[in-house]
Amino acid sequence: DTAVSQTPKYLVTxxxxxxxxxxxxxxxxxxxxxxxxxxxxxxxxMFSYNNKELxxxxxxxxxFSPKSPDKAHLNLHINSLELGDSAVYFCASSQDxxxxxxxxxxxxxxxxx
Amino acid sequence: GQNIDQPTExxxxxGAIVQINCTYQTSGFNGLFWYQQHAGEAPTFLSYxxxxxxxxxxxxxxxxxxxxxxSYLLLKELQxxxxxxxxxxxxxAGSYQLTFGKGTKLSVIP
Numbered sequence: 001d002t003a004v005s006q007t008p009k010y011l012v013t014x015x016x017x018x019x020x021x022x023x024x025x026x027x028x029x030x031x032x033x034x035x036x037x038x039x040x041x042x043x044x045x046m047f048s049y050n051n052k053e054l055x056x057x058x059x060x061x062x063x064f065s066p067k068s069p070d071k072a073h074l075n076l077h078i079n080s081l082e083l084g085d086s087a088v089y090f091c092a093s094s095q096d097x098x099x100x101x102x103x104x105x106x107x108x109x110x111x112x113x
Numbered sequence: 114g115q116n117i118d119q120p121t122e123x124x125x126x127x128g129a130i131v132q133i134n135c136t137y138q139t140s141g142f143n144g145l146f147w148y149q150q151h152a153g154e155a156p157t158f159l160s161y162x163x164x165x166x167x168x169x170x171x172x173x174x175x176x177x178x179x180x181x182x183x184s185y186l187l188l189k190e191l192q193x194x195x196x197x198x199x200x201x202x203x204x205x206a207g208s209y210q211l212t213f214g215k216g217t218k219l220s221v222i223p
Contacts, residue, residue: 041150041198043156043213056210097208098206101161105155
């Protein structure tokens, strides 16, 4: 009965490859997010979708492209992976973050070698 | 934009009490969240304060002063399993996102 599930949990890949991370939530939330947590443990927002519409698009390289086929799914595709992309990527969902905060997925640890 | 400040690291002894402070500057402040994140895991919700004062939930309590832009998380009867990072996140009215502080890494020692 996982509320927010991400796959894969671990991803090791070579520089230059293209990879995708998938996220699904069964909470009925309208809004989903991608956050990046770097080696210093700082959680930084990347993207957010509300009901399939992109509402937050922070300054990230355009090699990163989110896609939301429906409000329960938010995927992240990364082209031409670089060493600096190594991090933990968290998906999250919320009904109304100002009052309810987020429910996070378990994270995807991406290592680029 | 937001400015969020919390100590980077703290160490406390098992059984003791520890207070983790957070100061913030944010426009349109609505309320403040605290999250706990164990190493290698996702952040999980601990508390949400919207009114001034102390809210107690078992061994954990959270305090908010809206006028001072200040919050703290109080952990009592510390246990080894409380070793984790604690993230402060003020919310803005009408905003779709939470901005997190850099987190306070708490180490509980025997």
